[in-house]
Amino acid sequence: MSTGKRIVIALGGNAILQPGQAGSFAEQLANVQVTADQIADLVAAGHTVIVTHGNGPQVGAILIQQEAGRAQVPAMPLDACGAQSQGLIGYMLQQCLGKSLRTRGIERPVATIVTQAVVNPDDPAFQHPTKPVGPFYNEDWAKQRMASTDERWIEDAGRGWRRVVASPNPQRIVEAQAVARLVETGAIVIVNGGGGIPVIEKDGDFVGVEAVIDKDLGAERVAHDVRAEVLMILTDVPRAAINYRTPQQRELDRVSLAEVEKYQQEGHFKAGSMGPKVEACRRFVANGGETAIIASLTQAVEAIAGRAGTHITR
Ligand code: ADP
């Protein structure tokens, strides 16, 4: 039909909420509309787009609501909160993308799939929960939660106490077949939000677990499953850099797999931010993907044309 690429786009936190904003629905919708325009430009250029996204602030807000409402309605577990956030963000993207596409004269279905990602119960991450979720609380609260539940809490650099959960590796996307078929119909699919709802396989069923999956590593699984040619991670910096925030900082333009692996070993990419993005790109290309891109959210169209971002190829 067209010469376009099949692209999995991973949206970072800034695509939905800007730093300093309170996070009202109207604020988030306005941010998502700006993001949707970028995505619609890629669709208008003939590309097949599959969208995934982070959910940190949104799931954080849902967790606060669980605590605040605990006396009136039962609090939901973390996996159910993740599902809620996928629905919320998917709804905003469906509304905004639909609008952006119609503005460009394109009639295409936009659909969100509530997505589960299988993790290994023996993943070493379960022994060392490191990923903070939800808001900061005081010491009394944290100690009381640790005494009455099996939750783990840590003191976070003088800012207060936060719950930490495991961040296991995503192995596969449960709904991969459904996603691939929807994509074939021409739909724009929003999938695996927040890295996917982590589930373990048990006697042929899937059981939600109290963990969070990194959205960039989850995006790599999606890209693999839908046989995407490009994995594009959109964030708030124009490129991945080596010697980041030092006088020797150098932004990476085009890099090979071997160079990326060398830079990873030298420790240039921070765990929890640029680290998982670079690792997702490395895995994608190592698994046979054509190109992985890390670029600014405002430069998606430029990046796919090769004029912006960090491009990683074999
Ligand atoms: P997102 O919400 O898009 O996933 P993150 O905050 O997790 O965004 O990751 C992007 C951040 O990574 C940038 O704002 C930047 O400060 C940080 N970062 C850490 N190391 C690097 C690096 N080597 N090169 C570029 N950015 C880096």
Ligand code: MG
């Ligand atoms: Mg991040």
